[in-house]
Amino acid sequence: SALYCIDGWGAPYFTVNSSGDISVKPHGTDTLPHQEIDLLKVVKKASDPKNLGGLGLQFPLVVRFPDILKNRLESLQSAFDYAVQSQGYEAHYQGVYPVKCNQDRFVVEDIVKFGSGFRFGLEAGSKPELLLAMSCLCKGSREGLLVCNGFKDAEYISLALVARKLMLNTVIVLEQEEELDLVIDISRKMAVRPVIGLRAKLRTKHSGHFGSTSGEKGKFGLTTTQVVRVVKKLEESEMLDCLQLLHFHIGSQIPSTALLADGVGEAAQIYCELVRLGAGMKYIDCGGGLGIDYDGSKSCESDCSVGYGLQEYASTVVQAVRFVCDRKNVKHPVICSESGRAIVSHHSVLIFEAVSSTTTRSQELSSVDLQSFVEKLNDDARADYRNLSAAAIRGEYDTCVLYADQLKQRCVEQFKDGDLDIEQLAAVDGICDFVSKAIGASDPVRTYHVNLSIFTSIPDFWAIDQLFPIVPIHKLDERPGVRGILSDLTCDSDGKIDKFIGGESSLPLHELGSNGGGCGDGGKYYLGMFLGGAYEEALGGLHNLFGGPSVLRVSQSDSPHSFAVTCAVPGPSCADVLRAMQHEPELMFETLKHRAEEFVHNNDEQEEDKELAFATLASSLAQSFNNMPYLVTNSSC
Numbered sequence: 028s029a030l031y032c033i034d035g036w037g038a039p040y041f042t043v044n045s046s047g048d049i050s051v052k053p054h055g056t057d058t059l060p061h062q063e064i065d066l067l068k069v070v071k072k073a074s075d076p077k078n079l080g081g082l083g084l085q086f087p088l089v090v091r092f093p094d095i096l097k098n099r100l101e102s103l104q105s106a107f108d109y110a111v112q113s114q115g116y117e118a119h120y121q122g123v124y125p126v127k128c129n130q131d132r133f134v135v136e137d138i139v140k141f142g143s144g145f146r147f148g149l150e151a152g153s154k155p156e157l158l159l160a161m162s163c164l165c166k167g168s169r170e171g172l173l174v175c176n177g178f179k180d181a182e183y184i185s186l187a188l189v190a191r192k193l194m195l196n197t198v199i200v201l202e203q204e205e206e207l208d209l210v211i212d213i214s215r216k217m218a219v220r221p222v223i224g225l226r227a228k229l230r231t232k233h234s235g236h237f238g239s240t241s242g243e244k245g246k247f248g249l250t251t252t253q254v255v256r257v258v259k260k261l262e263e264s265e266m267l268d269c270l271q272l273l274h275f276h277i278g279s280q281i282p283s284t285a286l287l288a289d290g291v292g293e294a295a296q297i298y299c300e301l302v303r304l305g306a307g308m309k310y311i312d313c314g315g316g317l318g319i320d321y322d323g324s325k326s327c328e329s330d331c332s333v334g335y336g337l338q339e340y341a342s343t344v345v346q347a348v349r350f351v352c353d354r355k356n357v358k359h360p361v362i363c364s365e366s367g368r369a370i371v372s373h374h375s376v377l378i379f380e381a382v383s384s385t386t387t388r389s390q391e392l393s394s395v396d397l398q399s400f401v402e403k404l405n406d407d408a409r410a411d412y413r414n415l416s417a418a419a420i421r422g423e424y425d426t427c428v429l430y431a432d433q434l435k436q437r438c439v440e441q442f443k444d445g446d447l448d449i450e451q452l453a454a455v456d457g458i459c460d461f462v463s464k465a466i467g468a469s470d471p472v473r474t475y476h477v478n479l480s481i482f483t484s485i486p487d488f489w490a491i492d493q494l495f496p497i498v499p500i501h502k503l504d505e506r507p508g509v510r511g512i513l514s515d516l517t518c519d520s521d522g523k524i525d526k527f528i529g530g531e532s533s534l535p536l537h538e539l540g541s542n543g544g545g546c547g548d549g550g551k552y553y554l555g556m557f558l559g560g561a562y563e564e565a566l567g568g569l570h571n572l573f574g575g576p577s578v579l580r581v582s583q584s585d586s587p588h589s590f591a592v593t594c595a596v597p598g599p600s601c602a603d604v605l606r607a608m609q610h611e612p613e614l615m616f617e618t619l620k621h622r623a624e625e626f627v628h629n630n631d632e633q634e635e636d637k638e639l640a641f642a643t644l645a646s647s648l649a650q651s652f653n654n655m656p657y658l659v660t661n662s663s664c
C-alpha cells in the first residue's frame with residue numbers, strides 16, 4: 028500500500044485488508060472492522076454472469092458507495108458547525124451541491140436525502156440542471172437553497188421564478204449585468220418577488236489550471252462598476268431588498284488556506300458594502316474550490332493536492348467572514364459553499380481490467396539461424412553485426428548499444444529496398460533484444476491494455492493532465508514485478524495513461540498470466556481509478572463510440588462483512604451510443620437483415636438450411652446492437 032500511497036489519498040475511506048485487497052470503509056473513521064467492504068468481492072459479484080439476475084455487469088464498472096457520500100456531507104457540515112461554534116459565529120452554514128459535478132439521479136437524490144436534516148440545497152447552472160434540482164428539492168429541506176447560476180435567458184429566469192412560486196428557496200444569481208433587466212421584467216409579469224444574488228468578480232486570483240475562473244479577467248461575474256450599477260438599478264426599481272446573496276468562486280482546487288482567506292476576506296468586504304448600500308443581504312456564498320488530495324501529499328506545492336483538510340477550510344472561511352463583518356459592525360451572514368469535488372469525488376470507484384500486456388517479445392535467439400542471417404546481410408550490416416558481437420564479448424556496453432542500433436537501422440533499410448526477408452527483419456529484433464537484455468539496457472516498462480476509454484471515463488486526464496490515483500484493487504500483499512503504462516481501447520494515441528501521482532511515468536504492476544491474460548483470481552487483473560466521482564462522468568465523451576460504464580450501487584449491509592447491491596445498471600449498448608450520434612439502430616438492423624436475406628437467398632442451399640442460416644445471421648446482428656461496445660471479459664462462452 029505504501030507503494031501506491033493508499034494511506035495518503037485513500038484515508039479514511041480506502042485501505043488494504045489482510046487479503047491484499049482494497050477495503051472500503053463506507054463510514055470513514057467511524058467504520059467498524061466488520062463493516063469494511065472488500066472491493067474485489069463486490070467486483071466479482073457484479074461481473075459474475077450467474078449473479079444479479081443473470082446480468083453479470085460488464086467492465087468498465089463504476090461502483091458507487093452512497094454511505095461515503097453521506098459521510099462526506101456530514102463531515103463537511105460538522106466541520107462548519109465546529110468552526111461556527113468554536114469561533115462564536117452568529118449565523119449558520121448551509122451548503123449547496125453543484126449538480127454539474129455529477130448529475131446522476133441517485134447521487135443528487137442521495138445528497139438531498141442525506142442533507143435534508145441540515146438544510147442542504149442544490150446549485151444549478153443550466154435549464155435542465157435547474158429542472159432536476161427543482162424536482163429533487165421537492166423532497167428536501169424547505170430551507171435548502173436552490174442557487175441558480177450560469178448564463179440565463181428569459182426561459183431560465185421564468186423557470187427559476189416558477190421554482191420560487193413552488194416555495195423552493197430559490198436565488199437567481201446574476202452572472203451578467205444584462206440578466207437584471209430580465210429578472211425585474213419577468214418577476215413583475217409573473218407577480219413573484221425574486222430573491223437575487225450577484226456573482227462578484229474578485230481581484231484575488233489563484234494560479235494553476237482552475238484559477239482562470241478568478242481574477243479581474245475571469246470569465247464570470249460582475250466587475251465592481253457593474254455591482255454598483257446593479258445596486259442602483261435595483262434601488263430605482265424598489266427591489267433592493269431582493270438582493271440577498273453575494274456569490275463568488277475563486278476556482279476549483281484552491282491550493283492553500285492563505286489564498287482562501289484572502290479571497291473570502293475580499294468578498295466579505297463586498298458583502299459589507301452591499302449591506303451599507305441598503306441591500307437585504309443574508310447569505311455569503313463562497314462557491315466551490317474546497318480541494319481534494321489526489322496524491323496524498325497534503326501539500327499546496329503539488330498540482331494534485333491541497334494544503335488543508337475540511338476543518339481548516341471551514342475554519343478559514345468562518346474566520347475570514349467574521350473578522351471583516353465584526354470590523355464593519357455587520358450582522359454575520361449565513362455562510363454557503365458550493366463544494367462539489369469535495370462531496371462526490373470519493374464516493375465512486377472506476378474499476379477496469381487489464382486484458383493483456385505487451386512485452387514486445389521478440390524472436391528467441393535460440394531459434395535464429397545465425398549463419399544464414401549473417402549471409403543475407405549486406406557488407407555494412409555484416410560489419411555492424413561483427414562489431415556488435417566483439418563489443419558484447421569485451422563487455423563494452425555503450426558500444427553494444429551503438430552497434431545494435433546501427434545494425435537494426437541498416438536491416439530496415441535493406442528490407443525497404445527489398446533485399447531482406449521479413450524473417451530476417453524479425454531475427455535482427457531478436458538479436459538486438461537479446462543483447463539489450465544481456466547488458467541490462469532493455470526498456471522495462473510494459474504497456475498494459477485496459478478495457479476502458481480514457482476519453483469517456485477519465486476525460487480530465489486527457490484534457491487537463493489531471494492525475495487520479497490508480498491502483499490494482501487486489502494482490503496488494505504481493506510485490507509488483509514490473510512497471511507499466513496503461514493503454515486504452517480507443518484507436519487514438521492519446522488514449523493512454525503514462526503519468527501517475529507522485530510524478531511517476533509508470534505504475535508498479537503485477538505480471539499478467541502467461542496466456543497474455545490476467546493474473547491470479549481466476550485470471551483477472553483489476554485496476555481501480557479512485558477519487559473520480561466529480562466531473563469525470565459528465566465530461567466524458569463518446570470517442571470511438573465507447574459509451575459510459577456499467578454502474579453498481581453498493582451499501583453497507585446489516586450482516587457483518589457483507590454488502591448490499593442496491594442498484595445495477597449495465598452501460599449503454601452499441602445501439603444506445605449509435606443513437607446518440609443520430610443513427611437509427613432499428614433502421615440499420617433492418618438494412619443489414621435485408622442484406623442477409625439477399626445473401627442467403629443467392630446461396631444454393633436447401634430451403635431449410637437457408638432459413639437457419641438467415642435466422643443465425645439475423646440473431647447475431649441483433650445481439651451486436653444490444654452488446655456493450657467494450658471487450659467482453661466476463662462471458663462464460
Ligand code: PLP
Nearest residue numbers: 125279280315316365366367368
Ligand atoms: N460553483 C461554481 C460557480 C463553479 O464554477 C464550480 C466549479 O468550478 C463549483 C461551484 C464547484 O467547484 P468544486 O468542485 O471545486 O467544489
